[in-house]
Each structure stands twice: as C-alpha cells, then as structure tokens.
Amino acid sequence: MRSAQAHPFPGADLATVSNAPRDGAQTLEKALGHQVRTLRRQRNLSASELGQAASISLGMVSKIENGQSSPSLSTMNSLARALDVPLSSLFSTFEEKRDCSYVERGKGVIIERRGTKVGHIYELLGASLGGDLVVEPYLIALEDDAEPYTTFNHSGIELIYMLTGEVLYRHSNHDYNLKPGDSLMFDSAGLHGPVQYIRTPSTYVAVIIYPRPSL
Numbered sequence: 001m002r003s004a005q006a007h008p009f010p011g012a013d014l015a016t017v018s019n020a021p022r023d024g025a026q027t028l029e030k031a032l033g034h035q036v037r038t039l040r041r042q043r044n045l046s047a048s049e050l051g052q053a054a055s056i057s058l059g060m061v062s063k064i065e066n067g068q069s070s071p072s073l074s075t076m077n078s079l080a081r082a083l084d085v086p087l088s089s090l091f092s093t094f095e096e097k098r099d100c101s102y103v104e105r106g107k108g109v110i111i112e113r114r115g116t117k118v119g120h121i122y123e124l125l126g127a128s129l130g131g132d133l134v135v136e137p138y139l140i141a142l143e144d145d146a147e148p149y150t151t152f153n154h155s156g157i158e159l160i161y162m163l164t165g166e167v168l169y170r171h172s173n174h175d176y177n178l179k180p181g182d183s184l185m186f187d188s189a190g191l192h193g194p195v196q197y198i199r200t201p202s203t204y205v206a207v208i209i210y211p212r213p214s215l
Helices: 028-042 047-054 058-063 073-083 087-091
Strands: 109-111 120-124 133-142 157-171 172-180 183-188 192-211
Touching: 028 047, 028 073, 028 087, 047 058, 047 073, 047 172, 058 073, 073 087, 172 192
Parallel strands: none
Antiparallel strands: 109 120, 120 133, 133 192, 157 172, 157 183, 157 192
C-alpha cells in the first residue's frame, strides 16, 4: 500500500486556487480601529467631526481606524466619550468574528426600488455586514412580460451567472448571448442590461461589489 505523503504545512491541501492573500490573526489595533470606524459611521460622524469631539487630530483618527496606531488609554477614553459608548465596547470585536449570511431557499428579500423594471424580480440572497466592500448577491428572474432595459448604471463590479433561459445581455457597445452556465463579469459603471429575451422565464445570479461609502 502506498503511504500518503504529509504536506509540509497543515491544511496546505485545502487551499483554494484564489490569489487572495491569507488572512492573518486579527491584531488588537485592527480590531480597535474597525470598531471605532463602525461606531463613527453608525452615528453619522465624519472622521474630522470625531476628532474634534475627542480633541485628537484627524490624522490620529485615521491611523487608529486603519490599525496603524496603539492609542493611549486616555485617547481611547476620549474616543469612547465622543462616541457615547462604554470604553469596553471599543474592544468588543477583538475576538475572532467572521461575517456569515444564510438564506433559505425562497426566503431572500424581494427588492423593490429605483431601477427595478417591469418583469424583473430581484431576490437578495445575502448581506455583507461590515468591511470596506459591499457585496450584494441577487437571484434575478425575468418573467414573460419582462421589459428590455439596457441603461442600468452604478459603481462597482458585477458578475452574472446564467441559470435558466436565454438572454441577450448588453454591456457598453457589446451584446452577449447568455445561456445556462455562461458568466459575464464587467465594470458596472458602463451602461448594461438585457436587450432581448430569447427564452423566458430566465433566471441568473448577479453579484454586485462596490466600495462601502465613507461618512
């Protein structure tokens, strides 16, 4: 029997093919900075306004929020007072926590908002709870009465993965015939949208990623 050869690094055989860097252990400074930024945004404060309220410089606020500084106890106390929270709450995210959003089949939130067109049904499949990027995954259904619309336009990157049906999808000046199993990833600042419905009803997953707006 052939003996298995041990990997030099535990878990090396479980690595993905992604080029994303490995996430190291969270430091106290990074955890503190993330919590300060989160609390500031929840209170609709700019970094400058927080600095003025806590009597510290804008540069120091920026360094703290980016995990580049180990603030003194008096500085942390000033930040806690300016944010109107107990000092201990600034350390509440130091324990390792990773966002996870689970949605049962058919239980996604149906989105009705500006940009939703007749016959286009958007079901939100999850929500990013924090971090510098917003990730919006949708299951989009195009019904028989769906109206073609090719002038969607927003910031970020979008990925479409076709599940059922067949759609002619336009991005900028190019049309792509999308059938089940096809994918299309593009700069969503360019005008885009379905130009022709070849086989309906059609469904596809669309994932939109864009920077979280700073306050």
